[in-house]
Amino acid sequence: MDYTSAxxxxTEAIELLPRVHSRSLDIQDQQYVLSLFSGLATNACSLALQTGEPPGKAVExxxxxxxxxxxxxxxxxxxxTGLKAVDPTLYxxxxxxxxxxNRSISDIKDxxxxxxxxxxxxxxxxxxxNCIEDIRELPGFGQFQKAPTVEQMKKASEGGNIIFVNITDLRSDALIISGIGISSVPLPRFNASHAKSWIDKDLTTPSAIDGVKNGKKNKLYCKFLSWLWLECVNPILQEARYKLQSTIDQLNIDQLPRIWWIGTGLASSxxxxxxxxxxxxxxxRxxxxxxxxxxxxxxxxxxxxERASTITTSSSNDRKLLIISMPTTPAASKLSKVGEETAAVIKALEGSVSVEVLEQPDVASVLHQIQECTIAHFACHGVSNPIDxxxxxxxxxxxTTEPIQDILSIRKVSQTHLAGGEIAYLSACSTAETRAARLxxxxxxxxxxxxxxxxxxxxGCLWPSSDSVCVEVARLFYSELGQGQNGMPYEDRAVAVALHKAVMKVCESKGYGGRRLGExxxxxxxxxxxxx
Incomplete structure (x- = not known):
């Protein structure tokens, strides 16, 4: 194969993407167009590394x-707002x-x-x-609304490392972005055929989640996690010179370094x-x-x-917790632990936030109330659409009187523009899952x-969750989060640490046929x- 020509x-095809994808298309048409280019970026990344291009080019x-x-x-x-200071007219x-x-034409009643x-x-x-092109002519605005440069990527990694894991039929690699540069780690044993075989086992279906009877699937998933460690994560950590701080008994989670993971293609979930x-x-582990x-x-x-730098909340008096509670849902199974979860969340943050609970709400009510909240906690069902x-x-x-589902979709949520949103906790199934293979x-x-x-x-969650575990993870997360804030906006690292600690505690607890949930x-x- 002529890798250089490929x-x-x-790269020329990626250059052309803006011409076939634009604001003139609605989101369904955008999805269709981009599905035709499925795998383009991941293969271009592999080809860049195969032909000796620098890792920074592959990430770009x-x-x-x-x-x-x-x-x-x-x-x-x-x-x-930076544009306003330079050229108020263009702003x-x-x-x-x-x-x-951005205005929805369907919202115009006349x-x-x-x-x-x-x-x-x-x-x-x-x-x-045309206005965007004019803005790019201004000094310092040449990259306005373009993909980030290598220097911008390095700056974005402040506080940790950003790590891409890219798998294609050609090769598999990790790309590590830090404040000092971008490096690549070949992962020859973490190949596409092995990844596909694990994905085809379909171990995260709802039937695999509940009950001791699914011990075989949990054992198999443990093998998958071991493979993921041995052939992917451990080589990356060694190359990035991460070190085990101490023994388990002496572990200080607050001092662990951070990683932002980005899985591509087969590794996306x-x-x-x-x-x-x-x-x-x-x-x-x-x-x-x-x-x-x-x-x-x-x-x-x-x-x-950028959103974090513009948050202005300065007092616990300004912080509002909105809980969306759906113990029952039309045409879906009952969530018997939702009431318990709601009570646990309120108790964990007692005295540090004002609270509003919406039970069995419709989409319009949630979109209205969410404008004013700092934290939104959803205890409900979620659905991932494999077609759209x-x-x-x-x-x-x-x-409350009409038993018909009302779906708060990605489309509706993304049309909202919030000024003070800090945390959205989505205690629902498959909220971090994309089931459309070509997208x-x-x-x-x-x-x-x-x-x-x-x-x-x-x-969020990569797959469906057990009711009882949902309650415990939420309780522990908010309990950890509420410690030491003194009414100030949540420090960003603290949110990731709170989830880390909550899940680790649940992992070490008993509850799986009398054994550790870690199993x-x-x-x-x-x-x-x-x-x-």
Whole structure:
């Protein structure tokens, strides 16, 4: 195979992506177009490394060719106050065009005005695109709304390392971004055929989660996590010179370094945070080496950190906890522990927040109330749509008297623009899962929708969860989070640490046929933190 020619073709194809994907398409059409280019960015990354290109170039290709829809949504919500200080006129024009383009035509009630808006839309999009080009002519704004540069990526890794894990049929590699540079780690034994064989076992289906009868699947999943550690995570940690701090008894979690994981392609839903030997006493596990978070892309991490720098909450009197409680859901199983979970969350944060509970709410009520909250906790069912990921969402109810599902979809959430959202905790099934195989690198799941809306931290699940474990993880998370804040906004690292500690405590508890839950990873390994 002529790798050099293949690399050239793949990079040229990525250059053309903006021409076939634009604001003029609705999100379903955007998904269809990008599904035609499935695997382009991951293969371009592998070809770059195969032909001797620097690791930074490989990462740039991943950033430009993945998460394209999310990137556009972030651009439409990003903070541009810096532009106002440099050129107030361009700032005003940009905000005007951006507002016009982002306005939902279906929200316009007057039919005549709606027709005017439809006719005007192509021109408005062109005006916005021309305005963006004008902004890029300003000194210091050459990268405005472009994929991040290598220097910007290095800056984004402040506080830890960003690690891509890229698997293709050609090769598998990790790409490590730190404050001092970007390096690559070949993973020859972590290959596509092995990854596919594990994925095909389909171990995280709902039937695998509940009951001791699923011990065989838990044992098999333990083998998967061991393979993930031996062939992927451990070689990465060794190359990045991570060190085991101490014995288990002396472990200080607060001092562990941070990692933001980005799995691509086949590895897009791999639980790197849970990799390792889960037998009692073993330190060969990611959780003893680092605090793990995830991010759809480096640009998404930059977006979350930008949100963190603009949060203005300064007192516990300003902090509001909104709990969305769905003990029953039309056409879905009953969640018998939701009331217990709600009580546990309120007790854990007692005195530090004002609380509002919405029981059996509809989507409109939630979208209204969420504008004012600092923390949103959802205890409900979630659904991942394998055909149209933008319609994945949380299951609510049309009204208390009308037993019809009302879905709070990614599309609806991402159209919201929150000013003070700190944490969204999604205690629901599969909120961090993308089931559309040809769109896994668009990372369109419920968690990323809440990130786009403005929550700088989102806790979600990679697969369905057990009711009893949901209650305990939530209780421990908020108990850890509430310690030492003194009414100030949550320090970003503290959120990731709180989930890390909560899951580790649950992992070491008894509850799996009298044995440690650590031996049943399908009950706890699904919990993930996304964000700053």
């Amino acid at each position: 690399y050239k073709i793949s 290709l991943l950033e430009r060719g993945r998460g394209v829809i999310l990137s556009l949504l972030m651009d439409d919500r990003s903070d541009v 005003t024009q940009y905000e005007g065009f951006r507002t016009e383009v 039919q005549r005005l709606q027709q005017v808006a439809v006719k005007r839309r192509p021109e408005a999009i062109k005006d916005l695109e 791999f639980p790197f945070h849970a990799a390792g030997d889960n037998l009692l006493g073993s330190t060969e 990611t959780c003893y080496w680092a605090i793990s978070s995830y991010t759809p892309s480096i640009k998404a991490l930059m977006y979350a950190k 990921p933008s319609e994945s969402g949380l299951l609510l109810q049309k009204s 896994v690198d668009e990372v369109l799941h419920i968690v990323s929708g809440f990130q786009i809306a403005g929550f700088r931290h989102v806790v 049943a990873p399908l009950k706890w390994a699904q919990y993930v933190h996304y964000g700053a």
